[in-house]
Amino acid sequence: MTDTIDPYAHFAHEDDYPDLDLDAAAGRLSAALALRTVHAGPDTTDFAPFDALYELIRESYPRVAELGTAERIGHSILITIPGADPALPAALLLAHQDVVDVVPGTEEEWVHDPFGGHVDDEWVWGRGALDIKEMLMGELEAVELLLSRHGRPRRTVILAFGEDEETSSRGATAIASELSRRGVRAAFSLDEGVTTFMDAGAYGAPGTTLIDVCLSQKGYLDVRLISHGSGGHSSNPFGGTSLERLCLALARLAETRPSPRLTPVVAQTFGILAPYVSEGPFQTLVSDVDANAGRIAREAAQVRTLYPLVCTTMAVDQIEGSASAPNVMPADASATVNFRLLPGTTADDVVRWVRDTVGGDIEVEILHHTPAGRLDRASGLGYDELVEVLRRYHPGTLVVPSIVCGGTDSVRYEGVCDKLLRVTPFRPAPEELSRGLHGVNERISRRTYAQGIRVIAALLERTVL
Ligand SMILES: [Zn+2]
Incomplete structure (x- = not known):
């Protein structure tokens, strides 16, 4: 639209x-x-x-x-x-x-x-x-x-x-x-x-044209996950390879993901838009944005254009360290995951969540970080x-x-x-x-x-x- x-x-x-x-x-x-x-x-x-x-x-x-x-x-x-x-x-x-x-x-x-x-x-x-x-x-x-x-x-x-x-x-x-x-x-x-x-169709207000004045910006965080392995011949991969453990860790992250959250700015956007919202699922929820903040955030996370506004997003972008041949086990395998932090979410919050989610056998390190804006x-x-x-x-x-x-x-x-x-x-x-x-x-x-x-x-x- x-x-x-x-x-x-x-x-x-x-x-x-x-x-x-x-x-x-x-x-x-x-x-x-x-x-x-x-x-x-x-x-x-x-x-x-x-x-x-x-x-x-x-x-x-x-x-x-x-x-x-x-x-x-x-x-x-x-x-x-x-x-x-x-x-x-x-x-x-x-x-x-x-x-x-x-x-x-x-x-x-x-x-x-x-x-x-x-x-x-x-x-x-x-x-x-x-x-x-x-x-x-x-x-x-x-x-x-x-x-x-x-x-x-x-x-x-x-x-x-x-x-x-x-x-x-x-x-x-x-x-x-x-x-x-x-x-x-x-x-x-x-x-x-x-x-x-922008057309406000994503908010359930099609036909309303928006100008966004942005009052903050998302933070940037690259996190590397390292799964250690000793390599060797793959005839006895007891306990799984480093690459398998890395993939399982990434799968756990992808299945969990940081939860949606309505920041005060996006809550205000919904508040201003409320009189124009004519379509579900937001139509009834915007009658009381504060009381319905959690549900609005979860619904917004289902809409492509609103998703980054209510989520600290996570993108698994790079993976390295696979073995040189199909019959050789990899040594260290690593993946780099890019997060964009909602205002109010810190790198420490994300790293803690990553560590809790992937388990102790994966090393987690911060590569690059710019905090979210005020x-x-x-x-x-x-x-x-x-x-x-x-x-x-x-x-x-x-x-x-x-x-x-x-x-x-x-x-x-x-x-x-x-x-x-x-x-x-x-x-x-x-x-x-x-x-x-x-x-x-x-x-x-x-x-x-x-x-x-x-x-x-x-x-x-x-x-x-
Ligand atoms: Zn520019």
Whole structure:
């Protein structure tokens, strides 16, 4: 159902900000898309395109340059526009400079060079047009518009663009620790999040179009299970091989799985949606979300699109260590299991559950871990104005709080920002997104780009002046 939504059916007030020069803005976006800012680790990255992007930003936004200071932390970018009232906590606009590379073998499928910055009457083409240079440049466009209309704002505005969100988020971590060292506080932030409109059919409210404003993100955890074996000839496999014991352990995990749970954010989503829910199984349950939280979580876990919102998910992704021949027993066999943690679930919780489930003869170790994000409140400065603005520019939609199931840089700013909002105000059609994001022929329509700039400008007008 989601792939039939026409985004333009939910666009309004496109005549706001007549001083927004869309041709010029599209040209600046195309110049940014022509820079191949692929981050391949600190030692092997070609940083020349990152340097060029920094120069492009400094040259393209004269009022930002005049009223603000731009600096680089590593290859990440921090721009501060000091507000007239330094006592007010800042507004923080986030994005990342890096893009994923073109998938090898798909080069021929691109209609235009992914790093050519092609612009036509309808589209701006290129890798990063939807993830997330449109947001990076769009935030600058909105700030430039704000400064040219109103001059210096009351509240400080900070733009922070990490260099490696797609790989390690070290850039965002470095920016956040520098802000913290300087004693900078932000009241709220805006970062990438859910991008498309979604039909609420999964919630039992078909025909209702949703905009998700994400208030947290799931954690990331890789766990390795190791089953020890001594190898040898397989004529006497007394007690089973290491591989068998590993498979039994994985089977026990798969049969058990972490239980579904309704986090406060998803409970609130159901609460807001309640008047629109017309289909079972949620129709009766949403009349009292708190009392029915357990049942709602269990039902939601049966729906593909809701499953990751109510479960710490578990994916057995890698297995290693099988023997070299059919008549030889394997030595150590191991499997790597990827978990995505619901806010409120810790790595310790998961590892304890894994150990209890697999039994004592399997070694369990943590390989890589990013905790789940803090769960912020769906109200107050930043959130309220964002909801108001999204409703203005995207009528016929319902704004609901949610959580990001992948990763974003936002989580790195928890120490300096009171409310981390994750929503991409540039709303393409779902089919554009599913094809273009990390895929082929990534592009953004001029109309979508302009509307996103209006949303950010209007948010700033309501929060920083
Ligand atoms: Zn991104």
